[in-house]
Amino acid sequence: MFLKAEQIISGQAGRAYANIDGRNRELMYLKSIDASVTKRKTAVRTLGKTGDQFKAAGWSGKGKMTVYYVTSLFREMMLDYMKTGRDSYFDIVVINEDENADAGRQTVVLKNCNLDSVVLARLDVDADNLDEEVSFTFDGAELLDSFA
Numbered sequence: 369m370f371l372k373a374e375q376i377i378s379g380q381a382g383r384a385y386a387n388i389d390g391r392n393r394e395l396m397y398l399k400s401i402d403a404s405v406t407k408r409k410t411a412v413r414t415l416g417k418t419g420d421q422f423k424a425a426g427w428s429g430k431g432k433m434t435v436y437y438v439t440s441l442f443r444e445m446m447l448d449y450m451k452t453g454r455d456s457y458f459d460i461v462v463i464n465e466d467e468n469a470d471a472g473r474q475t476v477v478l479k480n481c482n483l484d485s486v487v488l489a490r491l492d493v494d495a496d497n498l499d500e501e502v503s504f505t506f507d508g509a510e511l512l513d514s515f516a
Contacts, residue, residue, distance in 0.1 A: 374468060377515075381466035386481075388445075388458040397438050399499055401462060403431035403478050403506065429506040431460075431478065437498035442486045449483075457482050460506075464515075472516040479508030 384395040395401075407427050411420040435442075445456045457480045465473040487500040 375470050377464055377469050377471055378466045381469075382462065382464045384463065385461045386458050387461070388441075388456065393441070395433075395435070395460075397436040399434040399436060401431065401433040401460070403429065403460075403462070403476075403509075405429050405509070429478070429509065430503070431481070431506060432501055432503045434499050434501050437487075437490055437500050442483060442502050443488055446483055446486045446488070455482065461512075463513075470516065473513045474515045475511070475513040477510040477512060478506040479510070481506045 379400075384398050384401060386393050386395055405427050406429075408425050409422040410425045412423050413420060449455050460478040460481050461475065462478070463473060463475045481504045484503040484505060486502050490498055490500060492498060
């Protein structure tokens with residue numbers, strides 16, 4: 369048995385939403401999003417073994433998204449923090465669903481996302497399309513739907 373080309377999930381087949389202040393917003397201007405979890409480990413040394421062993425001691429979640437430069441949403445959130453000190457936490461729902469693939473749908477919720485950095489202003493005479501990268505952290509996740 370082998371993986372067939374038609375089973376591969378298209379990177380364009382999906383959608384994403386952000387739940388900010390109780391409002392669900394479709395991130396239609398999203399070009400890409402990547403979120404990953406890194407385990408934090410501590411080294412453990414024991415008698416009779418010359419090498420280190422490792423024990424999981426927590427994790428951290430980080431992500432970044434590239435969006436077309438057509439929304440002020442993330443700039444507004446960052447400016448609100450800069451002016452008032454009021455920080456925003458929100459959830460992002462990412463759905464992969466390619467109707468042409470047999471894998472079905474995968475839905476992941478990234479919980480309590482918090483912005484790290486946003487672009488405040490951008491011009492670029494060499495760019496046909498302006499985009500921006502937004503980095504964030506998150507402290508929880510759920511897998512609502514799994515690929516078949």
